[in-house]
Amino acid sequence: MCTVLVTGGAGFIGSAVVDLLLSNGHKVVVVDNLSNGNMDNVNKASTYYNMDITDLKLSKIFEIERPQYVIHAAAQINVEKSIQDPISDANINIMGSINILECCRRSGVQKIIYSSTAAVYGNPLYLGIDEMHELNPISFYGISKYITERYIKLFNALYGLKYTILRYSNVYGIRQGISGEGGVIPCFIMHMLKGEEPTIYGNGDQTRDFIYVDDVARANILALEKGDNEIFNIGTGIEVSINDLLKSLSSIIGDCIPLYKKEKKGDIRYCYFDIRKSSGILGWEPEYMLKEGLENTIQWYSKLLA
Ligand SMILES: NC(=O)c1ccc[n+]([C@@H]2O[C@H](COP(=O)([O-])OP(=O)(O)OC[C@H]3O[C@@H](n4cnc5c(N)ncnc54)[C@H](O)[C@@H]3O)[C@@H](O)[C@H]2O)c1
Incomplete structure (x- = not known):
């Protein structure tokens, strides 16, 4: 200890x-x-x-x-x-x-x-x-x-x-605020749970590693x-587009129609990590698949809203 x-x-x-x-x-x-x-x-x-x-x-x-x-x-x-x-x-x-x-x-x-x-x-x-x-x-x-x-x-x-x-x-995950770098997930979840339309900046084909x-x-x-x-x-080493993220969330929460707005200035278009060094030296691999992580997160925000 x-x-x-x-x-x-x-x-x-x-x-x-x-x-x-x-x-x-x-x-x-x-x-x-x-x-x-x-x-x-x-x-x-x-x-x-x-x-x-x-x-x-x-x-x-x-x-x-x-x-x-x-x-x-x-x-x-x-x-x-x-x-x-x-x-x-x-x-x-x-x-x-x-x-x-x-x-x-x-x-x-x-x-x-x-x-x-x-x-x-x-x-x-x-x-x-x-x-x-x-x-x-x-x-x-x-x-x-x-x-x-x-x-x-x-x-x-x-x-x-x-x-x-x-x-x-x-x-992303439980206890996340909406202001940080992974903030798009809690933002989408909160809107979708309240029956509101989530906003996508740009056409949604920009990618992130969640x-x-x-x-x-x-x-x-x-x-x-x-x-x-x-x-x-x-990171996971997996590239997920914002449109695909929304599809995954919809498959758990229910369908929604997003509002598309002009791309935010300075937003990076595509992003995912190579994680071979972490896996080789730290012996670290991500254990959560996106769906499982999203389910845990949605469950937590549902309780928060209730
Ligand atoms: N959330 C992400 O996606 C992400 C991605 C990359 C890196 N990070 C890094 O991970 C770390 C944690 O981020 P997070 O998302 O948990 O953010 P968070 O805001 O939830 O946590 C940061 C904590 O630091 C505290 N804090 C801020 N300023 C402080 C100060 N001056 N003195 C004492 N405490 C202070 C806040 O009260 C908060 O509890 C940060 O260093 C951030 O740069 C986060």
């Missing part, structure tokens, strides 16, 4: 990671300021601190709790918001991450596992995107996540702090022991 500090543990992905860590017998400390998270998501068996990751008092928590591992999932996750307010995005995602890295260094944390994103790649030059793909983010969010990767690598080179960087594709949140949580747990100082893509 070890002590793992999870930032963003009241959020969508962080809370799934916390649940899995606890069920594997670890002691878990959660740091989250609830700016986008929710106390209902925080597992009662964890020790919770309401604190901003940019707060210099964070070092006190590290002194008290002495975590061996840090899973850093807290972030400003909204791409559009990052474009409207790049200062706030950089403050949370870059300065907040440096604060965490400094706490790790001072308190002798062994390893940090960082939630990064497909947004660091920008417009794909080829598909499936592998970890060697050029990094050319097209949003400030993508830049702030990329810069943090660079800080993590330099903390490793200068101070020996081990790391694993996990770049997620579009994550990965279920429990698979992402499992990748984080594997990274505690494997994949030191490596970067991994965490």
